[in-house]
Amino acid sequence: MSDLPLQPTARTRLGRGRHHAVDDRAALHALLADALVAHIGVVVDGHPVVLPAAYGFDPDGPDDGGSLYLHGSVAARWLRAGAGTDVCVTITELDGLVAARSGFNHSMNYRSAVVIGRARVVEDAVERARALDLIVDQMIAGRSATLRTPTRKELAATIVLAVPLREASLKVSEGDPEDEPEDVAAGVWAGVVPVYRVLGEAVTSADAVGLAVPAHVSARAGGPRDPAPGQ
Amino acid sequence: MSDLPLQPTARTRLGRGRHHAVDDRAALHALLADALVAHIGVVVDGHPVVLPAAYGFDPDGPDDGGSLYLHGSVAARWLRAGAGTDVCVTITELDGLVAARSGFNHSMNYRSAVVIGRARVVEDAVERARALDLIVDQMIAGRSATLRTPTRKELAATIVLAVPLREASLKVSEGDPEDEPEDVAAGVWAGVVPVYRVLGEAVTSADAVGLAVPAHVSARAGGPRDPAPGQ
Numbered sequence: 001m002s003d004l005p006l007q008p009t010a011r012t013r014l015g016r017g018r019h020h021a022v023d024d025r026a027a028l029h030a031l032l033a034d035a036l037v038a039h040i041g042v043v044v045d046g047h048p049v050v051l052p053a054a055y056g057f058d059p060d061g062p063d064d065g066g067s068l069y070l071h072g073s074v075a076a077r078w079l080r081a082g083a084g085t086d087v088c089v090t091i092t093e094l095d096g097l098v099a100a101r102s103g104f105n106h107s108m109n110y111r112s113a114v115v116i117g118r119a120r121v122v123e124d125a126v127e128r129a130r131a132l133d134l135i136v137d138q139m140i141a142g143r144s145a146t147l148r149t150p151t152r153k154e155l156a157a158t159i160v161l162a163v164p165l166r167e168a169s170l171k172v173s174e175g176d177p178e179d180e181p182e183d184v185a186a187g188v189w190a191g192v193v194p195v196y197r198v199l200g201e202a203v204t205s206a207d208a209v210g211l212a213v214p215a216h217v218s219a220r221a222g223g224p225r226d227p228a229p230g231q
Numbered sequence: 232m233s234d235l236p237l238q239p240t241a242r243t244r245l246g247r248g249r250h251h252a253v254d255d256r257a258a259l260h261a262l263l264a265d266a267l268v269a270h271i272g273v274v275v276d277g278h279p280v281v282l283p284a285a286y287g288f289d290p291d292g293p294d295d296g297g298s299l300y301l302h303g304s305v306a307a308r309w310l311r312a313g314a315g316t317d318v319c320v321t322i323t324e325l326d327g328l329v330a331a332r333s334g335f336n337h338s339m340n341y342r343s344a345v346v347i348g349r350a351r352v353v354e355d356a357v358e359r360a361r362a363l364d365l366i367v368d369q370m371i372a373g374r375s376a377t378l379r380t381p382t383r384k385e386l387a388a389t390i391v392l393a394v395p396l397r398e399a400s401l402k403v404s405e406g407d408p409e410d411e412p413e414d415v416a417a418g419v420w421a422g423v424v425p426v427y428r429v430l431g432e433a434v435t436s437a438d439a440v441g442l443a444v445p446a447h448v449s450a451r452a453g454g455p456r457d458p459a460p461g462q
Binding site: 037041085089092097099101102116139144147148151158176179184186190195198199201203207213214220 | 267268270271272273274277278279280281282283285316317318319320321323325328330332333334335337338339341343345347363364366367370371374375378379381382385388389407408410414415417418419420421422423424425426427428429430431432433434435436437438439442443444445448451452
């Protein structure tokens with residue numbers, strides 16, 4: 001596994017302010033393991049397009065720094081536009097609303113990874129199958145092993161992209177608001193409203209009523225995730 | 232208020248499949264009112280950069296279709312890069328994990344708005360103040376009215392961008408997985424794991440201990456939002 005530090009470059013280097021950059025590949029992998037939705041930016045006809053999508057990742061994948069996998073329909077113009085170009089994949093989990101004593105110091109607590117890299121079309125059948133399993137298991141761990149094999153038609157309809165995890169940055173914002181001393185002295189309340197992502201009990205499909213919810217699904221559902229870090 | 236239908240163009244038109252486009256400006260406004268984080272795509276040095284940010288919006292704002300507001304530090308290179316260019320603002324709320332009977336039919340339930348438009352730097356003092364208030368109140372309704380006025384120094388350090396809401400598309404994915412008839416016939420379980428965003432009880436800042444949590448904060452905190460639509 002790649003355990004080199006993150007290598008933010010001028011184009012992935014994040015920010016400023018009370019939020020801080022985390023130079024730790026394990027923390028990047030922890031966020032990637034926890035999150036569910038990626039926002040993928042590609043340039044189409046000279047302007048940016050950002051779309052949400054599921055993803056998977058393999059820290060030992062063949063790309064530099066490991067591989068982040070995306071998939072979609074071969075008919076999806078934006079995904080085809082991204083193939084072979086530099087794309088930006090941003091993965092964010094919101095952890096809290098930071099209610100400061102001034103509008104200026106209001107902010108949010110969150111963890112956000114920004115990955116920029118050349119999107120490679122995955123052609124190898126074994127890697128494609130593994131990438132598609134990783135994307136399913138990112139949603140519900142252990143599920144891919146319970147599913148039938150994809151058909152040739154399904155595979156032909158699917159494009160899989162890999163983005164190297166080498167050029168990545170991770171930003172974590174946590175803790176109390178940072179207010180101006182004079183605002184603190186004024187005796188005004190400030191604090192954080194924590195935000196959690198909660199998975200509910202699984203709802204069985206109308207066409208599957210009577211079938212038992214599999215253990216790997218009930219293990220995923222039904223409880224809150226751990227309280228957000230930093231709050 | 233603009234109640235014209237959405238006008239997806241070739242560049243905002245979304246997708247395919249069981250997910251469906253919603254041609255309804257009220258539904259767009261409802262998502263914008265509910266969500267907390269926007270992912271903003273800009274083109275920097277020829278490649279896309281996508282960063283998460285708070286936002287606010289005004290359906291009656293001066294831009295075509297209403298105004299979506301973003302703010303940040305004047306020192307934030309990516310925000311400055313976006314000023315005067317076409318940017319993409321994507322706002323997504325995840326509602327469920329759709330556990331189908333095949334990997335191919337796995338997906339998520341979500342609501343996602345994609346707005347593409349020329350980012351205008353807001354210069355007018357009244358509009359700037361209103362935009363900054365909207366961004367604070369998007370997090371916690373009613374909060375801006377309780378805060379002191381921004382200082383001249385704070386205002387000088389802040390850039391406010393407005394993006395017209397005219398060129399927008401909304402995609403909603405909801406309900407049960409859609410499986411192949413032969414997969415349904417095989418008697419395999421399928422369903423949806425609902426995903427909720429839950430706001431916890433407010434945590435008072437270490438430097439505000441003993442002060443009462445204001446009513447507008449406790450009204451925001453402490454309860455789950457309504458169950459996600461469609462699940």
